[in-house]
Amino acid sequence: MAREFIIALRNTFSLWLLTALIYPFLIIFFGQVAFPAQANGSLITNNQGQVIGSALIGQSFNSERYFWSRPSTTNYSEGKDAAPTGVSGASNLAPSNPDLITRIQKETQRLQQAGIKPTADLVYTSGSSLDPHITPEAAQAQLERVAKNRNIPVEKIQPLISQNTDGRFIGIFGEPGVNVLKLNLSLDKLQNPSG
Structure with a gap:
């Protein structure tokens, strides 16, 4: 039972690391390198x-x-007293x-x-x-x-x-x-x- 719990915990941590950290940061890096203007909101100055x-x-x-x-x-909540919506x-x-x-x-x-x-x-x-x-x-x-x-x-x-x-x-x-x-x-x- 303890062995299965450790395997499940290790798998959960590995999937979390892959899907919550590695994949998102990889996509952010790719977006910043390949499409920096679009990745930052296609802002007009x-x-x-x-x-x-x-x-x-x-x-x-x-x-x-x-x-x-x-x-x-x-x-668009114009005016000083408007709540941002x-x-x-x-x-x-x-x-x-x-x-x-x-x-x-x-x-x-x-x-x-x-x-x-x-x-x-x-x-x-x-x-x-x-x-x-x-x-x-x-x-x-x-x-x-x-x-x-x-x-x-x-x-x-x-x-x-x-x-x-x-x-x-x-x-x-x-x-x-x-x-x-x-x-x-x-x-x-x-x-x-x-x-």
């Missing part, structure tokens, strides 16, 4: 080296001078839920008032509510508004949409998407190249 966001996490843009992101159900996840409201219907109607009305043809991704949230991309069609729908509010010709902004569009993963999976944070940063650089 400004000219001063300050982190201003991640290429993987959507941000809220409300100004008429920027392309708007998808709506989000995530509370930046939790990922959808609202889990059923399609027949009056709160969801009201939110969609308000979002559609806001887009129409801004002169934007509502597209699905500008009206509905994503599953994680943190999606950093919009469809190229959603970016095109906002092009006139952004150009007008920045007093820049549409022809100068159009190439930025193409430059910030991520294609399908390995050419076959998913759909092309425009990274809104990168697009808006490109807009700022277009107007202020030194900033």
